[in-house]
Amino acid sequence: MLISPGPALSSATRGMSDATRRMDVAAHNVANVSTYAFAPLRADGSQGPVGSMDLVSELVDATMLAPFAYTANATVARTAAEMQRALLDIRA
Numbered sequence: 386m387l388i389s390p391g392p393a394l395s396s397a398t399r400g401m402s403d404a405t406r407r408m409d410v411a412a413h414n415v416a417n418v419s420t421y422a423f424a425p426l427r428a429d430g431s432q433g434p435v436g437s438m439d440l441v442s443e444l445v446d447a448t449m450l451a452p453f454a455y456t457a458n459a460t461v462a463r464t465a466a467e468m469q470r471a472l473l474d475i476r477a
Contacts, residue, residue: 394465400458403428404451411447414438 407428414425418438425438 394462394469397458397461397465401455401462404455404458407446407454408451411443411451414443415440415447418443 410426410428417423418425418440422435423438424432424435425443426432
């Protein structure tokens, strides 16, 4: 039975991309919160209503959630790469 790390690596890559996007959106929202008639961005690409931003949630996303999600997904990617190397060593 051959176990492929492809799905794990693909999923981890998407997870790191999502964490990066969340960090970028949170940074944009925090930087622009005091702008007149500011409508916050959302990680899915949409915009919220004017004045609907929750500064605390944005700061938590930017300083805790996004970095932890990125780190967790990077760990999965590293493990998938190690698994692939081990499988190639076995087959060689």
